[in-house]
Structure formats: C-alpha cells, structure tokens
Amino acid sequence: xxxxxxxWVLLLAIAxxxxxxxxxxxxxxxxxxxxxAARGRRPRWLIDHAMxxxxxxxxxxxxxxxVLMWTGFPDFFQTVFTALWLPLALAAVGMVLRGAxxxxxxxxxxxxxxxxxxxxxxxxxxxxxxxxxxxxxxxASGRVKPGTVxxxxxxxxxxxxxxxxxxxxxxxxxxxxxxxxxARRFGAHDLVGYFALRARIAVxxxxxxxAVGLAVTADDASYVHHGLTHGWGLLLVLLSAxxxxxxxxxxxxxxxxxxxxxxxxxxxxAVGAWGVAQRPYLVPTSLTVQDAxxxxxxxxxxxxxxxxxxxxxxxxxxVLYRLDTRGVLEPLTDEDVTK
Amino acid sequence: xxxxxxxxxIMLVPxxxxxxxxxxxxxxxxxxxxxxxxxxLARRWSAVMAVQFAVGVVTGTVLSFEFxxxxxxxxxxxxxxxxxxxxxxxxxxxxxxxxIAIYLYGWRRxxxxxxxxxxxxxxxxxxxxxxxxxxxxxxxxxxxxxxLDQAGNPVNVHVQQAIFTPMFGPEYWHFVVAMFLTAGYxxxxxxxxxxxxxxxxxxxRLGFTVPFTVAAILTPLQFFLGDNIARQIYHKQxxxxxxxxxxxxxxxxxxxxxxxxxxxxxxxxxxLKIPQxxxxxxxxxxxxxxxxxxSVPAADRPTAxxxxxxxxxxxxxxxxxxxxxxxxxxxxxxxxxxxxxxxSRWFFRCAAIAGAASVFTVECGxxxxxVGRQPWIVYQNMRVSEAVTPTGAASLWTMFxxxxxxxxxxxxxxxxxxxxxxxRWRLAGGGTVAAESPETDTPYxxxxxxxxxxxxxxxxxxxPGRAPGDSE
Numbered sequence: 001x002x003x004x005x006x007x008w009v010l011l012l013a014i015a016x017x018x019x020x021x022x023x024x025x026x027x028x029x030x031x032x033x034x035x036x037a038a039r040g041r042r043p044r045w046l047i048d049h050a051m052x053x054x055x056x057x058x059x060x061x062x063x064x065x066x067v068l069m070w071t072g073f074p075d076f077f078q079t080v081f082t083a084l085w086l087p088l089a090l091a092a093v094g095m096v097l098r099g100a101x102x103x104x105x106x107x108x109x110x111x112x113x114x115x116x117x118x119x120x121x122x123x124x125x126x127x128x129x130x131x132x133x134x135x136x137x138x139x140a141s142g143r144v145k146p147g148t149v150x151x152x153x154x155x156x157x158x159x160x161x162x163x164x165x166x167x168x169x170x171x172x173x174x175x176x177x178x179x180x181x182x183a184r185r186f187g188a189h190d191l192v193g194y195f196a197l198r199a200r201i202a203v204x205x206x207x208x209x210x211a212v213g214l215a216v217t218a219d220d221a222s223y224v225h226h227g228l229t230h231g232w233g234l235l236l237v238l239l240s241a242x243x244x245x246x247x248x249x250x251x252x253x254x255x256x257x258x259x260x261x262x263x264x265x266x267x268x269x270a271v272g273a274w275g276v277a278q279r280p281y282l283v284p285t286s287l288t289v290q291d292a293x294x295x296x297x298x299x300x301x302x303x304x305x306x307x308x309x310x311x312x313x314x315x316x317x318x319v320l321y322r323l324d325t326r327g328v329l330e331p332l333t334d335e336d337v338t339k
Numbered sequence: 340x341x342x343x344x345x346x347x348x349i350m351l352v353p354x355x356x357x358x359x360x361x362x363x364x365x366x367x368x369x370x371x372x373x374x375x376x377x378x379x380l381a382r383r384w385s386a387v388m389a390v391q392f393a394v395g396v397v398t399g400t401v402l403s404f405e406f407x408x409x410x411x412x413x414x415x416x417x418x419x420x421x422x423x424x425x426x427x428x429x430x431x432x433x434x435x436x437x438x439i440a441i442y443l444y445g446w447r448r449x450x451x452x453x454x455x456x457x458x459x460x461x462x463x464x465x466x467x468x469x470x471x472x473x474x475x476x477x478x479x480x481x482x483x484x485x486x487l488d489q490a491g492n493p494v495n496v497h498v499q500q501a502i503f504t505p506m507f508g509p510e511y512w513h514f515v516v517a518m519f520l521t522a523g524y525x526x527x528x529x530x531x532x533x534x535x536x537x538x539x540x541x542x543x544r545l546g547f548t549v550p551f552t553v554a555a556i557l558t559p560l561q562f563f564l565g566d567n568i569a570r571q572i573y574h575k576q577x578x579x580x581x582x583x584x585x586x587x588x589x590x591x592x593x594x595x596x597x598x599x600x601x602x603x604x605x606x607x608x609x610x611l612k613i614p615q616x617x618x619x620x621x622x623x624x625x626x627x628x629x630x631x632x633x634s635v636p637a638a639d640r641p642t643a644x645x646x647x648x649x650x651x652x653x654x655x656x657x658x659x660x661x662x663x664x665x666x667x668x669x670x671x672x673x674x675x676x677x678x679x680x681x682x683s684r685w686f687f688r689c690a691a692i693a694g695a696a697s698v699f700t701v702e703c704g705x706x707x708x709x710v711g712r713q714p715w716i717v718y719q720n721m722r723v724s725e726a727v728t729p730t731g732a733a734s735l736w737t738m739f740x741x742x743x744x745x746x747x748x749x750x751x752x753x754x755x756x757x758x759x760x761x762x763r764w765r766l767a768g769g770g771t772v773a774a775e776s777p778e779t780d781t782p783y784x785x786x787x788x789x790x791x792x793x794x795x796x797x798x799x800x801x802x803p804g805r806a807p808g809d810s811e
Contacts, residue, residue: 057440059396060433066403067429070414071422078415081407082728089738092404093745096397100749103393104756117752294419295485295496301423309430316437319457329444 002300003293006072007282009306011275013065015268018167019174020058021129022267026175027051028098028125029168030198031118037111043179044118046191050182051102057320059099071302075146076282076292083148084135087155091131098124129171130164137163140274141221142284159220162213169209170267172202177247177263181256196251199259203248210241223284227277236273240266357522358388359439359461361550366458368549370451376542380549382446383764384526387757389443394753396436401742408738413716413726420485420493420501421478428471435464466515473514477506480708481575482717505575509568510708516561517704521697523554524663528694531687548680551690554697555667562664565657566620572711573621576718577630578639579711582646583653584617585610589631593617598654601643605633641713652706659700666693 027047034040034047070077081088101121105114137160138144144154154160176199183191217225227233243266250259278284282292293299323329362384369377403425406414414422442458449457478484484501485493530547573580580586585596587605595617599610618627632640641649666689673681680686716723728735 057433057436059400060429060436063400063403064429064433066407067422067425070406070418071426072419074415074418074422077407077418078411081414082411085408085728086734088404089408092401092408093741095404096401096742096745096749099393099397099400100752103390103397104749104752294422295493297496297498298419298423301498302426305423305426305430309433313430313434313437316434316441320437320441323441323445323449329441330447 002296002303003072003289006068006293006299006302007289008275009303010065010068010072011272013061013068014275015271017058017061017065018170018271019264019267020061022167022171022174023178024051024058024171024175025098025125025129026171026173027179028102028122028175029172030175030179030195032122032126037115042188042191043194046179046183046186046188048105049186050179057317059095062095068302072294072299073282073289073292074294076287079144079146079148079283079287080135080139083144083151083154084138087131087134087138087160091128091135094124094128094131096124097121098128125171126168129167133164133167134160136167136274137161137221139283140224140278141217142223142286144283145286146283157220158216159213162209162216165209166206166213169202169206170270173199173206173244173247174263174267176202177251177259180251181260184256192256193252196256199251199263200248203244206244207241221284223281224274224277227279228273233273233277236269236276240269240273243269357462357465357519358384358391358526359442359458359465360519361522361526361553362388363455363458363462364553365545365549366455370455374545376545380542380546385443385446386760388439390753390756392436392439392443394749397749398746399432409728409735410716410726411728413721416492416721417482417717420496421475421482423498424471424474424478424502426471427474428468431464431467431471435461435468438464469515469518470511473511474502474504474507476708477504477510478502479717480504480510480579480712481506482720506571509564509571513561513564513568513704516557516564517697517701520554520557520561520663521694521701523550523552523557524690524697525694527551527554528691531690531694535684535687535691544680547690551670554693555670558660558663558667562660565660570621573629576711578632578635578641579649579708580621581630581632581634582641582649582711583707584629585646585650586617586629586631587633589628589634591618591628592625593621593627593629595620596650598651601646601650603643638714639719641711645710645713649707649711652703652710656700656703656707659696659703663693663697666690 027050031040031044031047034043066077069080097120101117101119101124105117105121134155138155138157140163141157141159143157148154176195180192180195180199183189183195214225214228217228228237243262247259247262247266250256250262280288280290282289320329362381365377365384366381368374369379369381438457438461442454442461445454445457478501481504482501483504484497484499486495488494527547527550530543533543534547569580569583572583584593585599585601585607586593587601587607592615594615595613596607597611597613599607599612601607615625618625618629621627621629632646640646666686669681669686673679673686712718714722714724716726
C-alpha cells in the first residue's frame with residue numbers, strides 16, 4: 001500500500017522533472033538553433049533572462065527522483081543503474097556541462113568565451129534529455145531485468161531511441177511555449193511570434209515521433225503498448241494528445257499564457273500514461289512495485305518526510321513562482337555590485 | 340572516481356552551507372546601520388553565491404547519479420536502510436534552491452527587510468541538508484537499525500536507530516562547525532590579501548572582520564569537537580582509530596606518532612614518537628588499552644599505505660587546527676586590548692593562508708573518515724568490492740577520465756569567472772568603468788542618503804575571489 005503510494009509519488013516527481021527540467025532543456029535546444037552571434041543575440045538574451053531564477057529548482061526535481069528511487073525501491077535503482085550505465089553516465093556528463101555552461105556564460109563578457117560556454121550549454125541540453133529518454137524507453141521495453149549487465153542492447157533499440165527523440169521533442173515544445181510567453185512578459189514582442197512558430201513546429205514533430213513510437217512499441221515493448229492502447233492508459237494518451245493540440249492552437253493566439261498550462265499538461269499526462277501502462281510493474285514483466293519496495297518502516301518514514309517537506313516547500317514554491325511571474329525577480333546588475 | 344567528485348563537491352560545501360550565513364550577517368549589519376559598504380559586500384557575496392550554488396547544484400546532481408553508477412550493489416542492498424537521510428537532504432536542498440533563488444533575484448525589487456527575512460531560513464535549510472548527508476555517512480561508519488536474514492539482506496529496519504547512529508552526533512557538529520569555519524577563513528583570507536596589497540579602506544576592513552570573527556569564535560569550539568569525535572572513533576570504530584594513530588598491536592601505554600610511515604611488518608618509520616600520549620588522549624590515563632590494527636585479519640583492515648594516508652590526513656588536520664587556534668587567540672588578544680585588528684603584516688599573511696589551509700583541512704578530515712573505513716564501505720557489513728558496479732574497469736576509467744577533465748575545466752572556469760568579477764569590481768570601484776548593463780536603477784529604489792554616504796567611503800576593492808593557492 002505504502003509502496004503503491006510512493007510509486008505514484010515517484011511518477012509525479014518524474015512528471016515534475018519532465019516539465020520543469022523539460023522547459024530548461026527546451027530553452028537550451030532553441031539556444032542551439034538560434035543561429036550566429038548576431039542573429040541569435042535576442043533569443044539568447046531572452047533564454048538567459050527567463051531561465052536564470054528557476055533552473056536550479058528545476059534541477060533539484062531530478063535529485064529527488066533519484067533519492068526516492070534508491071530509498072523506496074533499491075532493487076529497481078540497482079537494476080536500472082547497472083544495466084543502463086552508459087546512457088545514464090552520458091546524461092550525467094551532459095548535465096554537468098549544461099549547468100556549468102549556463103552558470104558561467106552569464107558572468108562572462110568576452111564573446112569568444114561566451115560562445116564556448118553557450119555551445120556547451122546548448123549541446124548538452126540536447127544530449128541529456130535524449131539519454132534520459134532512452135533510459136525510460138529501455139525500462140518500458142522490459143529489456144532491463146534484475147541482474148542484467150550493462151550492454152548496448154539494453155538501450156540501443158527502437159523503443160529506447162524513439163523515447164529519447166520523444167523526450168527531445170517534448171522539451172522543445174515546452175521550451176518554445178514558455179519562451180514565447182516570457183517574451184510577451186518581458187515586452188520583447190518580436191520574439192513572441194518567433195517562439196510561437198517554433199512551438200508549433202515542435203508539436204508537429206512530437207506528433208510524428210509519437211506516432212512512430214506507438215507503431216514501434218507494438219512489437220518491441222508489447223506490455224506497455226497494450227497498456228497505452230487500452231483503458232486508462234489510452235485515456236491519458238488521448239488527453240495528452242488533446243492538450244498538445246490545444247497548445248498548438250493557443251500558442252499563436254491571445255491566450256498565450258494558457259498554452260503553458262496545456263503544454264505542461266500534455267507532457268505530464270504522457271508521463272502518467274507511461275506509468276499507468278506499465279502497472280503493476282516498475283520494470284515491465286520482471287519487477288513489480290511490491291517486489292522492488294524497500295523496508296516498510298523506511299517507506300512510511302519516507303512518506304512522513306515527504307508530507308512535512310510538502311508543508312514547508314509548498315508555500316516556498318508558490319512564493320517563488322509568483323514572484324517570478326510578477327517580474328519581481330531580477331538578477332543583480334553590474335551597477336549593484338560596483339557602487 | 341567517487342572520491343574525486345566527492346572531494347570536488349566537498350570543497351564547495353562550506354560555501355553552500357555557510358556563505359549564506361555570513362552574507363546574511365553582513366546584510367543585517369548593512370540594513371541595521373544603513374551601512375552602504377556592508378550592503379555592497381553583501382550584494383557582491385551573493386553574486387558569488389549565485390555562481391557557486393549553480394556549480395554546487397551540478398556537482399550534487401552528478402553525485403546522486405554516481406551512487407547508482409558506481410555503487411549499485413550498496414544502494415540495492417542498503418538503500419532502504421540508510422536512504423532516508425538522503426530523502427531529508429533532497430527536500431532540504433529543494434527548499435534551499437527555492438530560497439536562494441528568491442534571495443539572489445530579490446535584491447532589486449523586494450522591500451529591504453522583506454528580502455532579508457526571506458533569506459533568513461537559508462542557513463537553516465543548509466543545516467537540514469547537512470543533517471541528511473551526515474546521517475547517511477555516519478550510518479556507513481556505524482551501521483545499525485536493521486537485522487540480517489539468512490541471505491544477508493537487511494530486515495526489520497528501525498528507522499530512528501538507522502539515522503541516529505552512535506557516530507551521528509559527533510560527526511554532525513564537527514562537520515557543521517568545520518563548514519562555517521572554512522567559509523569564514525576563506526572569505527576573510529581574500530580580504531586579507533587585499534589588505535596586504537595596501538587596500539586598507541573600510542570596505543576591506545569590514546570584509547575581513549565579519550567573516551574572520553565568525554571563524555575565530557568557532558575555532559576553539561572545533562578543537563573540542565574534533566577531540567571528542569576522535570575519542571568516539573576510538574570507542575566505536577577501533578580499527579579506524581588504530582589506522583589514524585598508527586597503532587599496530589593492541590596494548591596499553593601506547594605512544595603517539597606525529598607523522599611517520601607504517602611499514603608492512605607493523606613498525607613505524609620516521610615521525611616523532613611521544614611515549615604514552617596516545618593512551619592518554621584516548622582514555623586520559625596511560626593505562627588505557629588501545630586496539631591495534633593486527634587485532635583483525637589483514638583482509639578486514641586498511642593496508643599499511645592506507646593507514647599511513649589516514650594518519651597523515653589526521654595529523655595534518657589536527658596540526659592545522661591547532662595553528663588556527665593560535666591565530667584566533669592572536670586576533671582575540673588584539674581585539675581585547677586595542678579594540679582593533681592586529682597591526683602586524685604577519686597576522687594578515689597567516690589569515691590569508693588560513694583560508695586555503697582550512698579547505699585543505701576539510702579534505703583531510705574527509706580522507707580520514709573515508710579511507711579509514713577501508714576496506715569496508717558499510718563498516719563491518721559490506722566491502723567496497725561488493726558494492727562496486729560490475730561494469731568493466733576499462734570503461735570506468737574512461738568515464739573517470741572524462742569526468743576529471745570536465746571537472747578541471749569547470750573549476751578552472753569557475754575561478755576565472757570569479758577573478759574576472761573581482762577585477763571588474765575593482766576597476767569599477769576606481770570609477771574607471773561605466774556599467775555596461777542596460778539596467779541601471781539602484782536596488783531597493785532610490786535612496787539618497789545611501790548615495791551620499793557611498794561617496795564618502797571609497798570602495799576600491801577586491802571582490803570575493805578566492806585566496807591564492809586555494810585551487811587544490
């Protein structure tokens with residue numbers, strides 16, 4: 001029972017990271033495609049401005065996912081990290097490069113140095129979601145069984161690759177939608193349309209990759225495929241697709257702010273669909289939630305800690321996002337630190 | 340590899356835990372006395388905090404990845420026993436990330452006191468985070484709170500016992516005080532260098548005094564805590580104590596070696612031998628029996644080389660700690676007699692070195708606790724070799740190479756950026772550089788009295804970079 005609740009908490013945390021982190025990575029993705037130093041100056045300025053106050057918080061979701069995994073489901077953690085060693089290691093390297101690139105680009109002045117940091121930031125933004133996506137794909141395809149040793153087969157397969165691409169597309173959608181809304185908030189009206197167009201292209205790409213994914217998983221990951229095309233899983237998939245469509249419509253119109261919610265809903269619902277589809281397994285057909293669960297005393301305490309933390313963190317997150325959307329959060333300028 | 344990333348991360352920890360506190364102290368002073376110099380210092384430190392925290396987040400995330408990438412065996416078997424500490428840490432860290440974002444980005448638009456009070460919980464969340472991590476580490480040192488079934492898997496997990504292990508209390512306070520101490524000395528060290536270079540204005544005076552006072556008050560306290568933890572180790576982890584003190588045979592009237600190398604046959608080469616002192620330190624009388632390394636089979640104790648490393652780390656830590664006490668006493672004496680900073684240039688030279696030395700000490704302390712536990716990863720329950728990932732050594736080393744290169748680059752870039760910021764601030768203080776940024780309104784809106792006082796106190800300055808030689 002506790003294990004079930006915790007597995008839902010885990011899924012929620014993954015969804016939160018997919019949305020929060022996805023916006024970040026998406027911004028990095030568009031940074032990569034923003035063109036040369038002159039052409040890409042304004043989009044990059046917006047990306048820096050929009051991401052700075054919240055990207056660290058977004059990153060912490062991932063730490064939380066990992067901690068929840070190893071405390072609540074140690075066997076699952078061991079299995080995943082042994083079998084999918086390489087993609088996870090690459091994702092970790094990508095994350096280091098990305099964070100460092102982003103953090104160090106801002107205080108740097110010289111164009112050449114900024115280019116280096118910027119390129120690092122952008123390329124890593126592409127790699128990390130891709131590899132994290134492949135990890136999810138590998139788990140979903142059931143190739144990762146307890147005791148599997150690290151091998152390319154575990155993650156270099158159709159389902160994993162498609163899941164990786166899906167993750168990249170999803171981050172691109174999120175990034176573009178949020179940046180478009182931020183552009184309006186910061187009064188950069190030329191960029192509103194710029195990112196709205198890109199959001200629509202990304203939604204189109206997402207639809208294509210998603211369709212390919214459904215086709216591929218039919219044979220390659222039959223358990224999850226069955227879950228996705230029947231019952232609750234199907235419902236969530238349809239809702240997710242509908243949210244995606246709504247996003248594409250809203251993003252170009254006056255209700256741009258709402259497109260953010262629909263985009264987040266689309267991604268969160270997709271993650272939810274995946275979770276529902278592989279019930280009651282953590283790793284389809286070999287490791288159930290119950291089997292993987294850790295000691296029950298720890299699980300109960302984990303829930304208590306989570307509840308206490310929720311009471312503390314809830315208000316703080318609300319304050320942060322409210323301050324951020326009201327434009328109260330601004331970085332210190334040089335004036336402030338030189339006077 | 341874990342060692343390397345942990346060692347890198349732990350260098351940032353003092354700043355993550357304690358820099359917010361010191362910045363807040365300065366911030367409070369600035370607000371209370373409407374002191375523009377203090378406010379400027381607080382703002383600059385928070386700018387450094389921003390970059391540092393970003394790097395800290397990244398290294399921290401990588402660390403949690405590495406638990407899985409390197410120690411799947413340990414996490415798989417023990418994760419549910421001692422993972423709760425990490426759970427606490429994750430939430431605390433989450434809260435810290437949120438608050439730090441508000442604090443860093445709130446300078447310009449929030450009301451001054453609102454802004455300050457929003458920053459106040461920061462050190463508390465940092466302490467919570469430390470609580471979680473130390474709970475996990477002290478569990479690895481003195482594991483308890485579970486029973487083993489036939490297959491050797493832990494059952495009947497007792498959570499309170501697993502968190503509040505015998506080593507937890509000593510380790511926690513020793514660690515927390517060490518963090519505040521280190522951050523204080525390092526920040527003060529930066530301004531000590533500026534002072535030595537002839538920048539003797541109020542800005543440097545204040546930038547030196549506040550962090551140095553924090554650190555100086557804590558130094559004697561740390562001495563007692565350090566002594567206490569050593570005695571706890573003597574009781575709870577006798578083999579680690581034996582390694583730290585190079586005790587080979589279990590005996591009474593054990594001599595204390597200062598430095599020296601342990602040989603394979605159990606003799607100690609070099610070093611200064613003080614008869615009976617080790618027994619006295621451990622139990623206050625020469626008759627105290629101290630367990631030796633040879634009391635357990637060779638497979639269950641650190642090798643001679645490892646013991647020597649532990650011993651050196653331990654001795655260096657103790658030595659530096661003692662020297663820092665003298666420095667703190669010097670400072671206290673001058674303050675008591677003259678209500679002023681010491682005049683001697685040597686004092687400032689020592690203070691400048693103290694920053695680097697205390698970072699070094701943190702590394703030593705960490706080496707003592709981790710290497711001293713060899714060959715166990717979970718003391719007397721799991722060996723390092725059982726916990727490590729089955730992935731081939733070749734790919735592990737490749738990975739390590741990549742990570743090491745990346746870390747060197749990141750830390751290099753981190754220092755460069757800090758130095759650049761410093762140079763920019765110093766130039767700007769001299770009034771030679773106009774701000775390049777398009778946004779130029781003052782934080783907290785216009786405050787005329789602030790502007791006039793600012794004009795009177797020249798602030799040509801060295802910003803918070805790091806003390807030279809700090810990049811080991």
